[in-house]
Amino acid sequence: MTVPDADAELLQLFQDETTERLDDMDTALLAAEARNVSADTIDALFRNAHTIKGAAGILGFSDMAALAHAVEDILSVARLRGDLRPDLAAPLLRATAALRARVNGAAAPFEALIAELKTGLAALDAGRAGAGAEAGAWAGTGAGTHGPGAGPAAGAEAVPAGAETVPARADGDPTGAEPAWADGDPTGAEPAWADGDPTRAEPAWADGDPTRAEPAWADGDPTRAEPAPAWADGDPTRAEPAPAWADGDPTGAEPAWADGDPTGAEPAWADGDPTRAEPAPAWADGESTRAERGSTEGENMFTGGGAGPGPAPLATAGSWAARAGTGRPASLPQPRPAFGPGNGAPTAPAATADPPPAGEPPRADQAPAGQPPRAGQAPASPPPSADLPPAAPPGTAAGPPVPATAPRAATGQAPAAPAHVTAAAAHVPADSSPQASVQAVPAGAAGWSRDAGRRSVRVPAEKIDHLLDLVGEVMQDRRRLAHALGAAEGLPTDAADELSAGERMLGELKDSAVGMRTLPVSMITGPLPRAVRDLARTIGREVEFTVVGAETELDRVILESLSEPLTHLLRNAVIHGIEPPAERELAGKPARGRIELRAVPRGGLVEITVSDDGRGVSAAIVEEARREGSLADVLARAGFSTAGEVTDLAGRGVGLDAVKAHVHSLGGRFEVSSEPGHGMAVSLLLPVALALLKVLLIQRGEAVFGLPIAGVDEVVTVDATTTLQGRTSLDLRGRSLPVVDLAAVIGADARPLPRKPPALVLTADGRWLAAACDRLLGEEEVVVKPLGPLLAGVGGYLGAAILGDGRIALLVEPGALIRGHRRTTRGGLPAPLPPARAVPAPQDAGPARPAPDSRAAAPGTTLATARPLAPGKAALPPDRDNSAANCPGAGPAPASPGESGKILVVEDSFIVRELQRCVLESAGHAVVTASDGREALDALARDEQIELVVTDLEMPRLGGLELTRTIRADERRSSLPVVMVTSRGSEEDRRRGMEAGVDAYIDKQGFQQSALLATITQLLGR
């Protein structure tokens, strides 16, 4: 049941906040299930349930409130005991799932679940035979009056007097357990309902201390709507003036209209001076760049300026609040029916809605959240200041801080104060139903009671995009300027200095802007453990799921779009990857399967891998993949299932197609590797930021095209080619690569290519293609602009970029080129000969691995612009040293002759592993690889010829440090040189490495193949 006229914004906020809380609860409940939960966590669980209950109640979702209430009851007991029994986790998890479904719109009845929880609660209490005060509180006082449900526990009315005092029915339902024990003492008057009205949601522990009369009613009067930042001055017990405390003085009346003029741009008092119009910090109108005119709306409302009654100031304040919270133009929420008795026009101390001063953005988030509901409240009549004696509130309940501020107004605030007060007062509904709850809940909902450490604001993504756009433009303009000035002779030193200083600052600005769009992967991985657990249980698997690298950051848009694909990959892993425990044991594996989701930053890219140690693909598929050249493609064929049977749960391959397509559309790369019987790994290589994309610019004909670095493996010169069946290919280190004219594949008109043109080796889905062009223009980070709806139907483009000289470069998606090529060569276009396979698949010695030497453009490196096709043929500009992708030909390298001994490369990411293998092999070393420390030890035991170990630091099962220590402890191998290549290069890490016995430490981020090779040479030479 919803409240039809509830403000959409508020509902959205409720939905978002509740979902976050449910996520947190799930995580905690999973931990409880694993007997790994702390008292603090239980506390937090309880508070979350409590807040959800309150918020739901306020908004009229009484079914949710009742369920949350039941949950809260159980958690309350757990809280008192400081322990949550693992067997309680399952029903509670069901409850959170039900709440989640409900918050997302499903309308399922909760009665059964509630009943179950209440029974559980009763059992809990019954189990507490002779519990002390608690039991007494439970069963005791007023036990008889408890509602349905088992005995005292069920009633959970710690109502000494029979009638529900204080707590209990915050949601108006006497049958639910009441968080009466907000303060842990069921016998005491409850803070939660400090105002004595249990029907209101209480932000009980606004100050985090349930034993104290609540802050929400900082002024001690719970009947009054509290200005959001009740504790602006940090003291919850003091009445808080509206909010802003812009002047840092919570005791002064704070008018949203600091300058006393509600129509003027207000306040954030960004400059700390509340008397001057400030652009609202809270982005009240959602537009932070404009001076806030709380009055933008105010103008509509304030007719004749000033004291006009009506929602104006409220609206403004509220809108700020609302906007600040949601970034959308505030629409004032309507009074909600859910309010307790007598709820009528909600109060909304306008003033209180004021967003916090600029210096406290977090508040903006909080305050507003609390405000919207009130903001919406239609002011009753505009009582003149005179009506706002401090004492007023009691009767009116709705008395907002305004009354409280009245005295302050008198203390010398701007003369406008009275006007404000008036205005604010104007919003005091004549009907003084306590609206504190309204505000309280939203406040809670807004996240006040959330841990203060997480401070954030909501800003619409478009704003950030716009900012990024501007930053990109500024940078390009800068480059043009620098170029123009650089060309000029005799640039004065200080001008040159300014230029480079500006360059630095711009770089920081750019990083900052890009950083705003990035979020840690943990934002979407939160609900995954729960989902995996549930699914595994459902189908009878035992799965241990870990997330590694959740702090890795990624563009929010990309991140959000990954949620489904990742969920899908995980489902596949659980259903089709992990075998039933018995089968696993037969195979000599631990009964518990392992699934890992790992996110690793790789320079301007992020690699996300979902891997499992399950059954992997069948040998038949491996064979087919070898023929096709791509395991990803084979698996992605819809309906394909490695489970051998099709169930209604997705087959291993179903949906992989969508994931693959999605990754490509982001300009990323998709790879799959699997070993029959040993598991499978799906890797997504994605750009960190989509808005600013690193591309390689090339010219073909009159046009400039850009290809995302992630999709370009290397650049070669098309020199010696062979033609077979009308198709051209070239030999790249023993591999046959199809060569095409970029213009032809894209469909552009262009003059014929020059002789020996450069070609980009593109890769997607495990396939390669060399696309030839006229010229390489270089690498650049560009702002990706959409081509627009008119061109939306044209496939193959990621967008367009505006270059420094104003020209437009079309950004091409490598996968589209490769697919287009395959189509044409497979008979899509007239081909004289039977298509067969367009290109002989790159062969690989390993099982079902993507072609050997598959090299991702190493993170943080720039691509080499050329490399010899055949030994000795250097056709293009010299390799850029810092490119690990810069692997010279397979033949004897022009550089130093290699050492004869083998090098063991230990690295869990196959992309990086292959890359390192390539680098080393090209330098003439023989290479053996291992994907973690344990495998490395096996390899060392088997192979006497290993002379040196290159290892990563962080790896599953056995990491680099442990590996090194083990090597050092082994007499036979103790003097084996060990080089650690890792992205963790802090002093501390290096020290630990050295202590473990590492001989050399190389930073992966700035991977320099020369550094690695030189180090190896030196170590082997010793």
Place this chain on the structure above:
Amino acid sequence: MNAYVRFLVAEEAYAVSVLNVLEVASLGEVTPVPGAPREILGVRNLRGKILPVIDLAALLGTHGSEAPGRLLVAESEGRQAGLAIDEVTEVGELAEPVEEAESALLTGTLLQEGNLIGVLNMHAVMDALGVPA
């Protein structure tokens, strides 16, 4: 009587309501987009914004002897596009179109001072290009 921007395309006279016109500029450099429909000449950089440029003549089923040199940035219900035209002749009031037009892209035609002017239906033009409203 409403205000219209009158212009020439393929040496023929057309008009479009001023409400649909954002600006007029030189055609500038149009970058072709391979794979795009024939009627879309390409994209143009309009002060940092990527604007698609439409070959209006082709769309209308006609062609001129010279390449268009001006760009009319048009809009209809939030959809924007640049129309490649020869030149703008004037902006002024026009009587309501009286004659029915054969083309769905025109709201009608009218005779003014001896000239037959086709009045463009921007909504239909955008639809024809397949732009979702």
